Amino acid sequence: MKIIDGKRISAEIKDELREKVAAYKAEGVEITLAVIQVGNDPASSVYVGNKKKACEYIGIRSLAYELPEETAEAELLALIENLNERADVNGILVQLPLPKHIDEEKVLNTISPLKDVDGFHPMNVGALCIGKEGFVSCTPAGIIELLKRSDVEIAGKECVVIGRSNIVGKPMALLLLRENGTVTITHSKTKDLKEVCSRADILVVAIGRPKMITADYVKEGAVVIDVGIHRGEGNKLCGDVDYDQVAPKCSAITPVPGGVGPMTIAMLMKNCVESIQLQK
Numbered sequence: 471m472k473i474i475d476g477k478r479i480s481a482e483i484k485d486e487l488r489e490k491v492a493a494y495k496a497e498g499v500e501i502t503l504a505v506i507q508v509g510n511d512p513a514s515s516v517y518v519g520n521k522k523k524a525c526e527y528i529g530i531r532s533l534a535y536e537l538p539e540e541t542a543e544a545e546l547l548a549l550i551e552n553l554n555e556r557a558d559v560n561g562i563l564v565q566l567p568l569p570k571h572i573d574e575e576k577v578l579n580t581i582s583p584l585k586d587v588d589g590f591h592p593m594n595v596g597a598l599c600i601g602k603e604g605f606v607s608c609t610p611a612g613i614i615e616l617l618k619r620s621d622v623e624i625a626g627k628e629c630v631v632i633g634r635s636n637i638v639g640k641p642m643a644l645l646l647l648r649e650n651g652t653v654t655i656t657h658s659k660t661k662d663l664k665e666v667c668s669r670a671d672i673l674v675v676a677i678g679r680p681k682m683i684t685a686d687y688v689k690e691g692a693v694v695i696d697v698g699i700h701r702g703e704g705n706k707l708c709g710d711v712d713y714d715q716v717a718p719k720c721s722a723i724t725p726v727p728g729g730v731g732p733m734t735i736a737m738l739m740k741n742c743v744e745s746i747q748l749q750k
């Protein structure tokens with residue numbers, strides 16, 4: 471059984487990006503990411519801090535907009551529109567969740583699709599759907615990198631995705647399809663989930679329920695990707711997969727922490743670097 475090391479692979483990607491950014495800089499091209507946070511939710515502050523650190527490491531300039539909780543929706547939209555116009559800003563990221571008085575969908579739809587490095591804009595989701603170039607949601611894009619860099623063949627394989635959220639499950643299924651997997655999407659209304667999952671050569675689990683996937687969901691020799699992240703007993707992190715039970719049955723598995731988690735920021739950085747080409 472192989473443990474897929476997301477920490478190592480994400481470090482590898484960040485180093486490759488650092489070299490690309492240095493090459494751009496040598497040609498006089500600088501990449502800039504604008505990060506907007508509204509309010510001071512502690513978890514969001516940690517995520518924003520990690521994104522800034524990653525930018526620093528790779529050589530991307532980051533502009534931080536820390537707006538108070540009571541910021542009006544119109545004010546936020548005006549800031550985004552201004553950043554959309556600025557030629558010196560390549561990527562725009564609004565940290566979620568937003569305060570309740572702000573319409574999240576409206577905000578995400580205001581970000582220019584050409585600067586939407588999170589890949590949440592309907593134009594980018596649509597582009598993925600019809601196989602065109604665009605930004606792809608970072609967590610599922612990171613999972614494809616994990617599979618490829620761990621020499622897991624996707625073409626022709628039975629791939630089962632548990633979860634159909636717009637940011638993980640759905641784009642994940644589309645990406646596996648793009649890689650020529652035979653894809654099944656499951657959700658809370660799926661009948662006999664165990665039977666469907668136990669057909670999978672590649673099982674991607676994005677449910678949001680700690681340790682729900684036990685050994686009886688998994689085929690001998692399957693590759694299991696665990697997207698879930700929870701604080702369990704004794705503050706210990708765990709995923710949606712019962713790792714101790716499932717790992718011995720797998721040919722490869724991602725741990726939590728150190729699996730999918732570190733890939734999300736690496737792919738955000740990749741989207742920022744690739745924005746230069748898209749914007750051309």
Ligand code: NDP
Nearest residue numbers: 609633634635638657658676677678697698699730731734
């Ligand atoms: P959502 O809550 O948006 O989606 C969960 C999905 O799981 C839904 O489609 C839901 O079905 C399905 N589901 C829920 N219960 C069951 C069940 N009993 N059987 C089958 N399907 C079920 O979550 P996200 O997609 O945003 O995130 C999933 C997990 O991944 C979370 O733990 C989250 O914290 C983690 N995450 C981790 C990231 C990382 O970087 N590592 C990034 C993003 C998320 P239905 O649609 O029918 O309700």
